[in-house]
Amino acid sequence: MKLYDSKLAPNPRRVRMFMAEKGVTCETVPVDIIKGENLDAAFLAVNPRGLVPTLVLDDGTVLDESVAICRYLEEIHPEPPLLGTDAVSKAQVEARQRHMEFDGLLAAAEAFRNSFPGFKHRGLTGNAGPIDAIPALVERGKASVSRFYAKLDADLANSRFVAGDTFSIADITALCSVDFATGAARVAVPDECANIKRWHGEVAARPSAAA
């Protein structure tokens, strides 16, 4: 299989980290999204939505979405389980991974995308056509990131990992979201968020975090 990838974007990192936790490797094809290679005809022929990551299986099947790729990998490489192990834990991991995505990653993306000069006319991801950035979304996104940090810090006071005592995809999404929020969206984790800092230290030290 073959992974269309970008080292700059958080969603491909989620998949790389998931694969590394599973011990799975594959060929990767870099796509330069800053230059807009994801909108070139060659890539749109693979994924018409113009988004990375995209995984192409050996039989040509295209999986064009981050969490869908992780679900496929969980099915074919069940160990270690990263999506829960029984009805309740699968649901709670799903809920927590989606909290991280909607409250953290989308907020950081809103702040970044509407302030980055290279995306001035690429206000939405992927193959949406020219769309102006909306400056008011920068502050809204940053404020959402701050709320995300406060809530995550409170939650991590009660558990080692984002979805309880076990490392899961929710931690992967959270790490990629926090790192994207601090880097691209430029909202530092406040010093008082000691629980995030404890958790981040542990999760960022996993070998998969460097994938």
Next chain:
Amino acid sequence: MKLYDSKLAPNPRRVRMFMAEKGVTCETVPVDIIKGENLDAAFLAVNPRGLVPTLVLDDGTVLDESVAICRYLEEIHPEPPLLGTDAVSKAQVEARQRHMEFDGLLAAAEAFRNSFPGFKHRGLTGNAGPIDAIPALVERGKASVSRFYAKLDADLANSRFVAGDTFSIADITALCSVDFATGAARVAVPDECANIKRWHGEVAARPSAAA
């Protein structure tokens, strides 16, 4: 178990329809989100994020997120399968359900939320605090809905349902998204989208669509 519900919002409808397809019933508690009951202390004690649907299991476990609730129901009531049946179909259903959500439902919500007078200071869902609506998002959201329709129509030229030949959660999310986009966001499905109309006619006629 007990479902905190709203008849006005698309996310609780997704769960009601999923439950109806499974033949599962449970007690429901209506939450008036227009009045802001989802932000009252009583509901925030159940779900601090202030969002419906929320499912409380008999042992008190709280599942506070739409797709997480569906995943739980799929695990305890596997028939009929609505989340795929093997590694590839599970991944493709996940991908298509997420396309419907990100491209359709979020776009319609952007158009609705920033134009509805009652949400003038509730620009984000749930317990985010007072946030002004951003008028520029109304047109952006409507344009995204139009792109969503065009893409969905093209995809449905090649398949009976959203994720292939089998009804799945992707159809549920798509139906709730299209109905919310045409109703609340006021973007009609164009007459030329004959594939959407054929598909909508079939899916809206399922008994679960009235749940």
